[in-house]
Amino acid sequence: MSRGARRARAVVSGVVALVIVAAAAYAAAALLSPLPALEVQPRELDTSAVGASLDELVLPDAGATAVALPSGEPVLAGEEEPRPMAGVAKLVLAHVALDAEPLEVGRTGETVQIDAATASRYRELTTARARTVPVQQGQVWTRRDLLAATVIGSGNNIAELLMLEVFGGLDAYTAAASSWLDSVGLADTAVVDATGLDSGNISTAGDLARLAQLTLAHPVLGELMTDRPRTATSGASWGDEAAYVVDTGAIGLTRTYTDAAGVVLLLAVPVVAAGAGSESATPVALALLGQPGYAQAEVAVRALIASLADVVAPTTLVEAGATVGELRSAWGQSASILARDAVAVTQFDGSTIEVRLNIPARQTVLEGTTIGQLVVSSPDGEQVSNLVAGGTIAQPGVAWRFADPATVIGRWTG
Secondary structure, eight states: OOHHHHHHHHHHHHHHHHHHHHHHHHHHHHHHSOOOOOEEEEOOOOOTTTTTTGGGOOOOSSSEEEEEOSSSOOEEEEOOSOEEOTTHHHHHHHHHHHHHSOOOTTOOOOEEEOOHHHHHHHHHHHHTTOOOOOOOTTOEEEHHHHHHHHHTSOOHHHHHHHHHHHHSSHHHHHHHHHHHHHHTTOTTOBOSSSSSOSTTOEEOHHHHHHHHHHHHHSHHHHHHHHHOOOBOTTSOBOOOSSOOOGGGTOEEEEEEEETTTEEEEEEEEEEOOTTOOGGGOEEEEEEEEEESOHHHHHHHHHHHHHHHHHHSOOEEEEOTTOEEEEEEOTTSOEEEEEESSOEEEOOSOGGGOEEEEEOOOOSOBOTTOEEEEEEEEETTEEEEEEEEESSOBOOOOHHHHSOOHHHHHHHHHO
16 A cells, blocks of 8 residues: 555544544533523413402591501591691600500509699599599509500599609600601601690501501500509509490500591401401401491491401412422423412502422422422412422433534533
């Protein structure tokens, strides 16, 4: 064989070897290339049913009204501008006093002895036909007594005494009240005294419904509203001036009247949805300002309470086993995403609800396995339902792996 022939055979052999090596390298790259993560395609959940029954609320025509759940924006009717709130100012005082000097649940707190000035002020307010709680010089009252006689007994004289004991004077109290109201978002509420007798104490129905929910959630005030004490450790007693339509199950927080404010009511109504147990009751706050009289107010309140059961009911957003999305692979396989648990919310406004799927990146999935979580966020907080795969997505076959070189390279560099 000539030298040229040998050289040509060597070149051919080298090219063949190079091709074999390249083919082996490509095959290895194709077979071992990383798989792209499965694509998560969420299904949009319909929240339009949330709050759909609000039209069934029987709201009064007179004055201003608000209906509020423990979270979220209240439903409003009537006048929305701030107006006199009468004795609800005492409930504000109780909050501000406890914010300044907290009291542990079950504890009585500091004591004060009734002096001559306090006894004289009691007689003065009684003569003026303002609500009072009887006191006598020399009696000893605890802080819890003062709070109870202020919010349950609605005693204007006791409210003034509580304000003086905690803040020392009206200017210090109104400054503290303004700061507290801002801190809890009651921007349309202002107080100028401890009692509500001054028409400068103003609020809106929306703010007062939120105040009612704050009261129910407060450890000390919530306990007072449940226990409803009517006797002080000194032996003094008072009537329950906050109770109202108790046969409906309503918890009276304030029942008050002045010429400037009209009848003002603040109530909490535990509402149990049809078929649910009493332990699942939702506390609904009702605030009514400017009712023309107690007779008209009672008719309005009873009608409103009777309409709550059909409105304040959980709305199921996701049924157990419902398809909430789909997993898709780049090689053409897919599997449905199923919610293992049902999710329901009790809200008036579906626009406040957000839904997201938390699914860690994965390349394959086995039917029936847990793959992540469905998270529903509302003003009430977050609810979670585990997600399971409704099908299997296996690794791709050889044909898909041996795609064009650009695709294979892209898997390594992408």
